[in-house]
Amino acid sequence: MKAFSIFLLCLFLSVTSYSQKKSGTVYSEHEAITKTHELWKAFEAGDADAFLSFMADTLKVYVNGEDVKATEKGVRGYVNRYRDNYTNVKIMEHKPAYPDAIDYKGAGVWVQDWLKLTGIHKESGIMLDLPVHHLYSFNKDGKITSFHYYFNNDVFEQIGDSKKTTENGKLYINHPLIAKVRHLMNAFRAKDIDAWATFFSKEATFGNSTMKFGQTNNLEDQIKGLKESRFFKPETKFKIKEVGYPDCLYYAKGDGYVVYSWWLYTEWGKDKKFEVPFMVSTTFDKDGLIVKDYVWYSNNHFDE
Numbered sequence: 001m002k003a004f005s006i007f008l009l010c011l012f013l014s015v016t017s018y019s020q021k022k023s024g025t026v027y028s029e030h031e032a033i034t035k036t037h038e039l040w041k042a043f044e045a046g047d048a049d050a051f052l053s054f055m056a057d058t059l060k061v062y063v064n065g066e067d068v069k070a071t072e073k074g075v076r077g078y079v080n081r082y083r084d085n086y087t088n089v090k091i092m093e094h095k096p097a098y099p100d101a102i103d104y105k106g107a108g109v110w111v112q113d114w115l116k117l118t119g120i121h122k123e124s125g126i127m128l129d130l131p132v133h134h135l136y137s138f139n140k141d142g143k144i145t146s147f148h149y150y151f152n153n154d155v156f157e158q159i160g161d162s163k164k165t166t167e168n169g170k171l172y173i174n175h176p177l178i179a180k181v182r183h184l185m186n187a188f189r190a191k192d193i194d195a196w197a198t199f200f201s202k203e204a205t206f207g208n209s210t211m212k213f214g215q216t217n218n219l220e221d222q223i224k225g226l227k228e229s230r231f232f233k234p235e236t237k238f239k240i241k242e243v244g245y246p247d248c249l250y251y252a253k254g255d256g257y258v259v260y261s262w263w264l265y266t267e268w269g270k271d272k273k274f275e276v277p278f279m280v281s282t283t284f285d286k287d288g289l290i291v292k293d294y295v296w297y298s299n300n301h302f303d304e
Contacts, residue, residue, distance in 0.1 A: 099111055112134065
């Protein structure tokens with residue numbers, strides 16, 4: 001009995017140590033949520049006066065946690081900037097998320113929402129598809145006293161950069177990596193899979209324009225696929241001719257090299273002959289090994 005009493009005491013202490021305290025009420029429908037919907041309708045319409053009508057005179061605005069020292073001029077400029085520089089501006093709930101209104105004891109009403117901002121920047125043509133998280137606090141008069149929003153700024157940096165003329169590396173008409181691509185193609189012509197494979201990193205990925213977007217093969221699967229393909233069968237006769245000239249690009253962004261090359265594949269048999277133009281994008285690592293190989297072509301002739 002004593003042991004059982006001790007057990008009950010421990011159970012009681014464990015429950016009370018994790019007791020809960022209610023600090024407010026959460027609503028999925030609330031007049032403050034309705035006001036945020038109306039706020040963004042005014043934003044979509046480019047109506048700065050209507051947008052400002054929801055704000056208290058003491059409004060504070062925080063962008064990604066930083067106090068931006070809100071002014072009427074600044075808020076008006078925020079709305080007008082989208083009105084003047086973007087088309088098809090829409091802001092909608094980012095499903096399956098939905099807004100909440102929280103009535104805190106002693107701290108008033110707050111609304112939080114998760115929205116998606118879309119539109120097209122007029123000058124650059126860059127499309128917005130931007131998830132945004134907002135927090136709003138309301139006073140007793142139903143006016144917004146603080147407005148917090150959080151988003152990834154990358155797309156706006158891209159829009160800012162689009163107004164510049166910026167170099168991103170160098171273009172080479174002759175380069176050792178171009179020679180590597182030619183040797184790679186020579187190994188393919190010779191149906192020498194072992195020599196062909198030596199040009200690639202063990203982590204190389206392979207894709208082509210007939211595959212689903214994002215689908216790739218690894219080196220092992222690519223070797224297996226080539227061995228089983230028509231190209232490496234003894235009876236298949238083909239030639240590959242370089243068309244034009246390859247380009248080797250050094251990209252400063254990413255600090256890497258890519259060779260773009262254009263070719264004409266010709267295959268013939270007893271009754272037919274066909275030609276397939278194709279383009280290859282070959283990406284190299286720091287050691288001069290290929291880490292990504294992508295081929296653009298139409299497989300119409302191969303399907304005949």
